[in-house]
Amino acid sequence: FFGNGLTTFLFDFNVNTFSVYFRVYLYSFSFQTPALICSEAFSVFLKKHCPVVAERFCPTPWCWGGRLQTLVCALLKSRPPVSYRNELIRTTDGGQISLDWVDNHTSETYPDSCARPTVLILPGLTGNSQQPYVLHAVSQATRRGYSMILLNYLARKRTESGIVAGITISVAWDALKSSDSMEEPLNWLLFNKHLTNGLCQKSCRHRKILEKVVDVDYVLKARTIREFDERFTSHVFGYKSCxxxxRDASPAKKLPHTAVPILCLNAADDPFSPQSISIVQTLPNVALLLTAHGGHIAFLQGLFPRGESYMERLFGQFVQAVFEHPKDIERACGIAKDEPSQQHSDGGGEKPSRDVSSQ
Structure with missing residues (x-):
């Protein structure tokens, strides 16, 4: 009898403890709607065509904190099957660019490949087309009928870039502050060390080419991303110091020079991006969606967060909104477009390309 009573007591205690934890979780997280920082007109457009921006973001309850969100996403996220067509482009300086295409010839929404919108994805540091977040983004775009290409020139070319809009995920807006954050002991152990090793491995793989311009042995001794950039990146690109x-590479400096609509998603607990951007309040074409939690390229939801995440839902809705409501988003962002030529307006001739960039 005593054993059964003790078992019942422990069961009731555990249930009550979980109940208290769950109520605390609901109070702490589920009533938090991400902060949307942008012009009133852009806000109206996003809330109308991207309803996820107005939803409450409830992160996975057992993924407590940005670091754990980031790690769990990297380890447990599912990988949707994607078939790429690779294209290699040789550059004038002897290098080459590798493009992974998803042509989506089975698209019912855009059966004509010449009229099919294209989404350009630029993976992050050491990223590639096989990363889970890239595969999920491809899945979001292809199910809506678009083509994909994985390969930054929004700021340099402005409206002449051929890009009609952009979305950024977990961008480190200030490279100096990001580097400081990544060199904190725990962040170095969990992230910085691994990324630095990956960069060194790539350098070692191309040693014969790189040793013509840098001391490869010295580069391979780097223990942080900052040390690698000091010994390799800044030197190769002609900078006096890291x-x-x-300072020149920080994306926050480039935002004022962009001229297409841009939606930026960041989490306040992202160890890679410790500080959000405030300049967006003065830029009619830029919106910042800031969640309290979500980590770096994670934003996991649900008890078993292997499938579609918050950021992937946002990506899909925004891309669709851009392609299906181009005039609305141009007006919302105060962007003046030249009138199409007669051959475009009457249906004849080559149709202009429509691309969305994602970083």
Missing amino acids: VDYY
Whole structure:
């Protein structure tokens, strides 16, 4: 009898403990709607065509904190099957660019390949077309009928880039502050060390070419991303120091020079991006969606977060909104477009390309 009573007590205690934890979780997280920072007109457009921006974001309850979200996403995220067509382009300096295409010839929405919108994805540091977040983004786009290409020139070319809009996920807006955050002991152990090793491995793989311009042995001794950039990246691109390179490379400096609609998703607990951007309040074409939690390229939801995440739902809705309501988003962002030529407006001639860039 005592044993059964003790078992019942422990069971009731555990149930009550879980109930208390779940109520605390609901109070702490489920009533938090991400902060949408942008012009009123852009906000109206997003809330109308991307309803996920107004939803409450409830992160996976057992993924507590940005670091755990980031790690779990990298380890447990599912990988939807994607078939790529690879294209290699040789550059004038002897290098080559590798493009992975998803032509989506089975698209029922856009059966004509010349009229099919294209989504351009630029993976992050050491990323590639096989990353889970890339595969899920491809899945979101292809199910809506679009083509994909995985390969930044929004700021440099402005409206002449051929890009009609952009979406960024977990961008580190200030490279110097991001580097400081990544060198904190726990962040170095969990992330910085691994990424640095990956960069060194790539350098070692191309040693014969790189040793013509850098001391490869010195580069391979780097223990942080900052050390690698000091010894390799900044040197190769002609900067006097890593600090100069980081100042020039920080994306926050480039936002004022963009001229297409851009939606930026960041999490306040992202170890890679410790500080959000405030300049968006003065830019009519830029919107910042800031969640309290979500980590770096994670934003996991549900008890078993292997499938579609918050960021992937946002990606799919925004891309669809851009392609299906181009005039609305141009007006919302105050972007003036040249009138199409007669051959475009009357249905004749080559149709202009429509691309969305994702980083």
